[in-house]
Amino acid sequence: MAGPTTAERGARNPRDGSAGSEGPVRPPRPDDGAGRRRRPGPRALAAVAAVLFVAGVIWLLYGSAWLRAEHVTTTGTQVLTPQQVEAAAEVPIGAPLIAVDTDAVEARLLRQLPRIHSVDVVRSWPHGIGLKVSERRPVLVLEKGGKFIEVDADSVRFATVDTAPRGVPRLELTTSASPSLRRFGADRLVGEAVRVRGDLPDRIVRDLTSLEVRSYDHISLELKGDRTVVWGSAEDGEAKARTLVALMKAAPTARHFDVSAPTAPAVSGS
Incomplete structure (x- = not known):
């Protein structure tokens, strides 16, 4: 009896005799096995390098002796x-x-x-x-108990010193008998004085020796040369400052100025 044809031999699986695909069956390659160790790809290497880099930086910042506060x-x-x-x-x-x-x-x-x-x-x-x-820099100084309390442009009383800072005007609070003290409080009145000081032009500040607060709406200035200024309240400070400068130019020998109503000022003591 004739043996199987070439086609029939090719149709059988050489391992178990079962039907298979046509053509010879190639043996498996050594690197096709399921347990083969694959080389790490570029992404895996980059991830490992990143982890090592971060770990090194953390150690350098926290663990080493090189970056310490000295x-x-x-x-x-x-x-x-x-x-x-x-x-x-x-x-x-x-x-x-x-x-x-x-x-x-x-x-x-x-x-x-x-x-x-x-x-x-x-x-x-x-x-x-x-x-x-x-x-902080003092813009006014408040005397109390033989010492001097420095007040800055934010109305903060920030330091008490034994000697008044040179060139800083005195702040005098004479409000003990005024209802303004009960209504507004000392802190508010100090703030109003600072507000007046901030509205004065430099040429007036250079001559300012003291600033007195008798009540909320009665603030006055003492200037060099025995000159006084009735300022009134701290309202309309810029207008009052402009009026005072104009009065001083118009009456340079005057000693008393009233700008509490800047649209109707007064000057005397020439």
């Missing part, structure tokens, strides 16, 4: 000393620079040193912390 530098002080500022800042020397809480340092300085108006706390890599200080 010194503090203070700038901008005028009355305060850098030593006072740095002591109040309490920067944790030796801590990782990245871990220094700059917001906490700022809060401590503003709380402990009211003379500081603002402060910028910055990291100065690789080892420093910088404190850029802006101090």
Whole structure:
């Protein structure tokens, strides 16, 4: 009996004799097995490199001894000393620079040193912390109990000193018998005085020696040369300032000026 034809042999699976596709069956390639270890692709390598890089940066910032806070530098002080500022800042020397809480340092300085108006706390890599200080400046000074309370342009009474700062006008609150004190309070009246001071032009400020508040609507100025100005309330300050300058030009020898009603001023004592 004749054997199977070539086609019949090709139609059988050489392993189990079952029907198969035509043509010879090729043995499996060594790298086609399910357990083969594949080489990592570019994305996997990039991910590993990124993880290693981040881990290295974290160690460098937090774990190494290279980026530690070692010194503090203070700038901008005028009355305060850098030593006072740095002591109040309490920067944790030796801590990782990245871990220094700059917001906490700022809060401590503003709380402990009211003379500081603002402060910028910055990291100065690789080892420093910088404190850029802006101090409050007095625009008026209030005498009390033989000492002097400095008042800034925000009406903040920020410091008490033994000696009045040079060139700063005195603020006199003579409101003890005035109903304005009960109605508005001392803080409000101090604020009104500061408001008047802020409306004065520089040429008047240079001659201003004191500013008296008798009530909310009775504020007066004392100028060099034994000159006085009745200002009234702090309302319409710019108009009153313009009127006062015009009066001084028109009557340079006058000693008393009243601009409480800037549309109807008065001058006397020539």
